[in-house]
Amino acid sequence: MDLKRxxxxxxxxxxxxxxxxxxxxxxxxxxxxxxxxTSREVLAVQQGSLYPALHRLERKGLxxxxxxxxESKRMAKFYSLTPSGRTQLAEEMDQWQRYxxxxxxxxxxxxxxx
Amino acid sequence: MDLKRxxxxxxxxxxxxxxxxxxxxxxxxxxxxxxxxTSREVLAVQQGSLYPALHRLERKGLxxxxxxxxESKRMAKFYSLTPSGRTQLAEEMDQWQRYxxxxxxxxxxxxxxx
DNA sequence: GTCCATACCTTGTGTGTCTACATATCAGTA
DNA sequence: TACTGATATGTAGACACACAAGGTATGGAC
Numbered sequence: 001m002d003l004k005r006x007x008x009x010x011x012x013x014x015x016x017x018x019x020x021x022x023x024x025x026x027x028x029x030x031x032x033x034x035x036x037x038t039s040r041e042v043l044a045v046q047q048g049s050l051y052p053a054l055h056r057l058e059r060k061g062l063x064x065x066x067x068x069x070x071e072s073k074r075m076a077k078f079y080s081l082t083p084s085g086r087t088q089l090a091e092e093m094d095q096w097q098r099y100x101x102x103x104x105x106x107x108x109x110x111x112x113x114x
Numbered sequence: 115m116d117l118k119r120x121x122x123x124x125x126x127x128x129x130x131x132x133x134x135x136x137x138x139x140x141x142x143x144x145x146x147x148x149x150x151x152t153s154r155e156v157l158a159v160q161q162g163s164l165y166p167a168l169h170r171l172e173r174k175g176l177x178x179x180x181x182x183x184x185e186s187k188r189m190a191k192f193y194s195l196t197p198s199g200r201t202q203l204a205e206e207m208d209q210w211q212r213y214x215x216x217x218x219x220x221x222x223x224x225x226x227x228x
Numbered sequence: 229g230t231c232c233a234t235a236c237c238t239t240g241t242g243t244g245t246c247t248a249c250a251t252a253t254c255a256g257t258a
Numbered sequence: 259t260a261c262t263g264a265t266a267t268g269t270a271g272a273c274a275c276a277c278a279a280g281g282t283a284t285g286g287a288c
């Protein structure tokens with residue numbers, strides 16, 4: 001069964017993560033849930049995609065981690081945006097709009113001149 | 115300088131190609147030009163991405179090739195959509211709309227409950 | 229005492245795009 | 259005549275990213 005090869009559009013995960021913690025820190029598990037909710041069940045972030053992405057973003061200094069107690073009373077690693085993460089988020093949102101608009105233009109282009 | 119790592123959103127090239135030959139056959143070089151035009155100079159398909167993609171799509175039976183004389187008077191390989199390519203195009207357009215909408219929802223989501 | 233949801237993580241694999249390179253033809257021009 | 263630039267196709271190698279599948283551990287419910 002290879003009907004769908006991907007749950008995500010490759011290259012958009014960083015954007016989704018950064019956006020999801022824009023206003024408050026969250027731990028990884030909660031981010032995935034939040035993305036699933038806000039995308040109305042369309043974007044299912046797998047754990048094997050999520051955690052490597054978080055480590056990547058942390059290495060780049062775009063997010064910062066802190067161990068705190070979650071609502072569940074268990075320890076979890078909360079990530080928040082750093083200043084440069086905030087800049088990056090703005091850039092990636094621009095990029096996304098730019099690409100999405102461009103693709104829309106191609107999809108709407110007239111069959112055109114024979 | 116690694117500001118942008120990609121000229122394309124990964125996973126969208128097949129869609130762009132299929133769409134571009136929806137109404138008439140085109141050769142590879144012309145497809146890249148056409149995509150660049152219709153995307154208003156945003157989507158620059160590299161040759162090292164284009165030709166492998168065309169061979170991939172041909173292997174999958176979504177497009178079919180034929181050598182013909184181009185406007186330039188030179189021989190070029192014209193690709194046209196097969197029936198299953200047409201089906202695939204419809205599916206990929208749906209998928210794209212679905213993902214693009216979902217991402218938009220995430221980007222517009224309220225910062226939400228503290 | 230067992231199960232499930234929560235929460236973190238890693239390894240290996242595959243796919244797709246990129247850079248860089250190689251080749252050839254044709255038109256215009258120096 | 260030779261050069262140059264646009265047209266046209268292709269390959270090889272590197273790399274990034276998401277995925278599947280596996281693992282560990284804790285707390286609450288039953």
